[in-house]
Amino acid sequence: MFLENINSPKDVKKLKISDLKILADEVRSAVINRISKIGGHKGPNLGVVELTVAYHYVFDSPKDKIVFDVSHQCYPHKILTGRKEAFLNDDCFATVTGYTNPEESEHDFFLVGHTSTSVSLALGLCKARDLNKTDENIVALIGDGSLSGGEALEALDYAGEYDKNLIIIVNDNDQCIAENHGGLYKNLKELRETDGKSVQNIFKSFGLDYRYLGDGHDVEKLVQLFREAKGTDHPIVLHIRTIKGKGLWYAERDKEAWHAGGPFNVEDGTPLNNSEPDTTVHDSMVELLNRDEKAIILNAATPTSFGFFGEERADLIRRGRYVDVGIAEENAMAMASGAAKNGATAVFGTYAPFLQRTYDQLSHDLCLNDNPATILVFSPGVYGFTSNTHLGTCDVQLFASVPNLVYLDPSCTEEYLAMLNYATTQKVHPVAIRVPNSLKPCGFKDDTDYAVTKYKVVTKGSRVAVIATGQVLKFAKSAAEELKSHGVNITVISPRFLSDVDSELLSDLLKDHKYVITAEDGQVDGGFGQRISAFYGNTDMKVLNLGISKKFHTDFNPDRLLSEYGVSKESIANFVLKLVK
């Protein structure tokens, strides 16, 4: 056992090079201990164990600085930098997050959860180092899947002009979450197959120096490679071949399934919590593809969003009905505009935090041109991701402000289906639809005409109206039920349109309502409710906006977070009781 004596990278350096393999095995076991019991990112972490051991053997962290791309492969790094208990000791699992975190350790430099950022961030560290006149090594560790992102490609290009120390480790496991997409992956394959000797070389095309290592699990060779690169006076790419999921046979065999997920039986990989995935979105896409031969689905490397896997996905790709552009959200958004322009029924969807990458393409490429593409915003609001690295709590801020875009927000499966049907049959405007993590049927058919901005009155009362967005409508409805028992009948409104106000309905409310409460499942500042406040600004209507504060909230329970800001059945009922007293 070496790991018991490793409390910082300094301790790694005390070992003999021949002992590093054993240390790596111990690190891998520690990773497996954690992921098998509480889940997390699996394949990415198992693949970089030796690489990380070698890194800390050769480089001097935290003087030398490593930036992890996405940082979902930082577990071995955490184990070697004073945080091993979070992997070895079940009681300590909660002491670390799944991403690099400067608050946890001086060996972590950025809080990161989005892909393709490492080379840019590292270049920034480099530029400051040069002004500081210090000589530390700056290292970016980026996976092959992240290379296709615009930010990474822009940074590789600039790195090709930069002329001082920068080490870019390309951890090539020949896999994104799903298979890779893009021409550059043909070149990576060629490089792997020629042991790095192929003359055609994407990195050299960007002006970068280059080294190749075929066995990224040979820790002694890794040490040798890192020693050669350490102290380089110019940017250099170290292209290292690794195996995603290394060390668990079932993970090595099905890399996509073992990218991330819940706890499992280490013996054979069987999952400990087996839940059936919701197929609502998948089925709605199948229905669309069947009814409309011009329909095409675009995705950016998040296979779980649409739920197409295996042969079904491969077949759709072959037939030009499904496109995975890889991690390249900007390209996907603009392609959706182009496809809609030329008559296709284009649907682009990915997770809300990653759609932040497409704001300009949404505004300039799609909405300025008013092309009728459909955008699916997966996991919007507080019920989406709950880590500050992946927040989607500002989706309304982003989507509701863009001219020409209709932003729809379903509260149940039937509404989602009706909205999708509207979006994919009209040819007038781009339409974006929020797709909550958990879509539940409400039991009535939705025959709304979504061509006209009309909020829906769910319950008609008087004095107080609650306007609640899709995912928190339930609180307004149950508060209304509760209030009935107090003899108070409030109006509950489901807006469904977040990009525009229903002036007629809001004006109508002035007749017999004195108070409006808005409730939303995201950030209140710049959000939906403030538009309602503004509408009533010059009237006698009193408006209260409920939603979470402007902050990078993290590791929260969505219902609990909302209730802290008054978005709960109890709070809404209490607010109403106070108002009507």
Next chain:
Amino acid sequence: MFLENINSPKDVKKLKISDLKILADEVRSAVINRISKIGGHKGPNLGVVELTVAYHYVFDSPKDKIVFDVSHQCYPHKILTGRKEAFLNDDCFATVTGYTNPEESEHDFFLVGHTSTSVSLALGLCKARDLNKTDENIVALIGDGSLSGGEALEALDYAGEYDKNLIIIVNDNDQCIAENHGGLYKNLKELRETDGKSVQNIFKSFGLDYRYLGDGHDVEKLVQLFREAKGTDHPIVLHIRTIKGKGLWYAERDKEAWHAGGPFNVEDGTPLNNSEPDTTVHDSMVELLNRDEKAIILNAATPTSFGFFGEERADLIRRGRYVDVGIAEENAMAMASGAAKNGATAVFGTYAPFLQRTYDQLSHDLCLNDNPATILVFSPGVYGFTSNTHLGTCDVQLFASVPNLVYLDPSCTEEYLAMLNYATTQKVHPVAIRVPNSLKPCGFKDDTDYAVTKYKVVTKGSRVAVIATGQVLKFAKSAAEELKSHGVNITVISPRFLSDVDSELLSDLLKDHKYVITAEDGQVDGGFGQRISAFYGNTDMKVLNLGISKKFHTDFNPDRLLSEYGVSKESIANFVLKLVK
């Protein structure tokens, strides 16, 4: 004269190939006629004259579809597609815009003004074509400068996987607006110097087929190249060497100065309207660089924003004090975060519409990490660009919603300087500062402590308060003056902080004010004023938000547009008089 008979691309095809050179000369003269009299994009259009003539000779527009990147090189295309009068006849200049525009012509497919979008949009057209089962050629025309943008690189990568017809014309004039930056330009140089034969080839690295033409002004060779590519069954890059500014000796000599601009004397290029550029920003940067040896300025290919040119810029670049990353805003924003993290005083600035590209990097890379970089938002609001292709009227929507970011809005030079001083000396938060197109001194030293959100009371009155953002504060002040003559004394407030409300001051107003009017220089929906409405939602204060509507407004006079929405001295005074009556 051939041009007089050219009313559509069909007429181009009637000419003998040997006549095309003469047609090209006539097209160039028509371009010069327009730009010398009313200005516009110069170098880009002069460089693609022969290329465009050859395009329309070979391809069948509008069945074949060409997507112009940025589209600031579409004048020759407009001349050949039925819009020549807008170039030949001074009275018709106003009949076309400076960018491709589907409302003008069936030969234009997208409204475009941002760079690096053409290959993505073309790929979208391709995907729809494949579903349509038609066989038109899809062509993207992209300049070398635009290649460094993330969206373009993502699209080149995906094109390398795509397996049907797509023609990517790379118009290589070896120049961005300023000189190119990035390693890929070394490869373009190598390709030019080897007549396209260099084995290392960035396009081939992306998996793309490739042809090179060294003289992009030889129209017969262009025709031959296009004929060979037409009908290709896979994506192909046609790398064509052209000369930016071709045909005007002074434009060929100083490519940066002749990228775009106002009218000039054709004889020698002397400008007809000689206005001295405002050096406030430039001088403030020089001061910063002198007082802080850790200061570094980052820019993304918009040299006019900071105003560094020639040897001064080259020297700063050499010394690591100024970085032009090329068209690569995402990389610049993340680099600013990295540089700030490692102790530099990082300032990144570019124009508001292009900062839309960095929303995710602003939020995730910079603000989540709370690194104290400074972002300069040039040309924000309606006083920035006035074409729908370049709107910066949603900057508040973008910047004010992001947690941790302080968004400041100066109303005069002194405030800008004080804000810049605050931003670049504090080490607590990222700070973004709006930099209006025209900064004017107000005559008083600003000694505000910008570490604390405090709005400034400009004039103290009662009953009505007007809160007006920096660029429209003038209207509130002059309305207040005017109202005095009616015996009405209003309060005028300059908020300066757009990312937060000054609760204390706003609460104070409740004592002796009944009405608040907000006025802003951008989109009212999701903007600053709605936050004030929300603050007062549950009080007796009446609030009226003034600002422009949610729309891609275009070709407007800023003052006139604002006044249509009540943002003018007269309107504000009238609103107040109505309220206090």
